[in-house]
Amino acid sequence: MHKHTGSNIVCLVGAPRSGTTWLQYLLAAHPDIKSGRESYVFMKLCELKEDWLALKKNGIGMACYQTDAEFFEILDDFKNRQLDALTKGVGTGQIFLEKTPSHALAIPQIAALLPEARFIHILRDGRDVVASMLAAKKGWGEEWAPKNARRAAKIWERHIHAVESAKSGLKPGQFYELRYEALLEDTAAELRKCIDFLGMQWSEEALRKAVEANTSDKMRKTTQLAVSGEVAKTDAANAAMPDGFVRKAKAGSWRQDLSMSQRFQIWRVARKTLGDCGYAWPYFFL
């Protein structure tokens, strides 16, 4: 069992439908970046710890039976074995890129578990995110996507706020943020900045190839990332991307996608956060 500090783990986070998958595919094209499907591994690990501490505060829980040190040793062993599984194929000098959007909500906790983990946050105009979530609801994302614009806007806002308040607690060099719109405008330049943040080398030629291999047109026809473990026993090795997963890959198409009442709902919930993030929106009907 390896003692994981997170030095070879990078968490790619963001509100769902912000382009996390696209950036993941781009980065995972690098030969020394391994990646896989959404693992959700940190959510529950963090909850195990938080739960123990919260119960202890109320004078109950396993803290009545074991010391802090005893529990943290047990939790650490569980964590390390889960992370061994996650990073199985990752060689020396390579990194594992973990993309689970909702890890955005648990950055401080993840950083406490893995003090050397790094984070990349992809930020996208909340109005486009809402439009994309509502589209997902009508198709492949029915199970998880919100049913109305108000809820979708709240999800976006919750993720953005969580990342925003977590940033200040991270060490310099641990956090990098980019815009979906910028990635769309100049994919190669933004990808290069990510790679620089990770401290890796990538020839211009290879980087351009990665960009070309992962355009929205190609991504629509691509397969999901390979799996091992239990899912590999049942899933086809190359499961297709769900239909509609890669959508318009545009910025600003919320103007066509959202009705006036949906715009109003978003505006009410999120105009302040949108403004703070540089997506100023003084009047919802504009």
Place this chain on the structure above:
Amino acid sequence: MKKYTGSNFVFLVGAPRSGTTWLQYLLASHPEIQSGRESYVFSKICLVHQEWHKTRKSGMGMASYQTAEEFMSNLFDFEERQLDALTKNLKPGQILLEKTPAHALYVPQIAWFLPEARFIHIMRDGRDVVASLMAAGNSWGEDWAPTSARRAARIWKRHVQAVDDAKTKLKPHQFLEVRYEALLEDTARELRRCIDFIGLPWPEEALRQAVAANTSEQMRAGNGKALTVSGELAKSTAKALPDGFVRKAKSGAWREDLSLAQRFQVWRVARKTLGKFGYAWPLFFL
């Protein structure tokens, strides 16, 4: 689990504020029964387990990195070590009585981890439970207890429904249900039933002493059976039971405690469930 079958475990469960603590103190007075504070030792781990399978269904989660065997082996090792801490002072032939009301929601999972574990469910009139939950929510239990009758009724319903679903899957010798009202009416008789179910001898004299030592007056005064606390919280000097924890110890007090509007809310949420368990309530204003 390799090391534990659960044959010396008895889980005392029920909706919160159903008299679980009282019955725990009564039973823990038996020299061969050890019991401590609410450990929640299974609640979070059951959620971790559920989440693994839930994300697996979508072809994601840690199941795309590890086999079910690998995950279960890690999870079992974690839980085994937690149970080691829980049973540290348990001698051969003794019973560990674990009282965490919320374990009511995880009975099938606990029985899956520990196939020989036994369960005692204490069931109480949901209307009294609601009154007690709300009293807690407005005082010592504001951290966790609801202040609205509708929510309180839902909590009660969820717990009793979960146990009712689970009990059909347990072997007959694994499950005993006790009514709070019966325990109040003839404490010694119901306590004897529990002890017989657990399979321990207890002279009538000693049992009567336990009843006398754990009346609501005694418990309110802090004189009931003292539960041992080891581990991190052994250093804390907080009282075992907060003020107001032991309340009226009556049945039917909801008639004084609940307003007509609150009764209506409880009636709307829970009248069917109440009826099913013998607390028929055709008209909420009666």
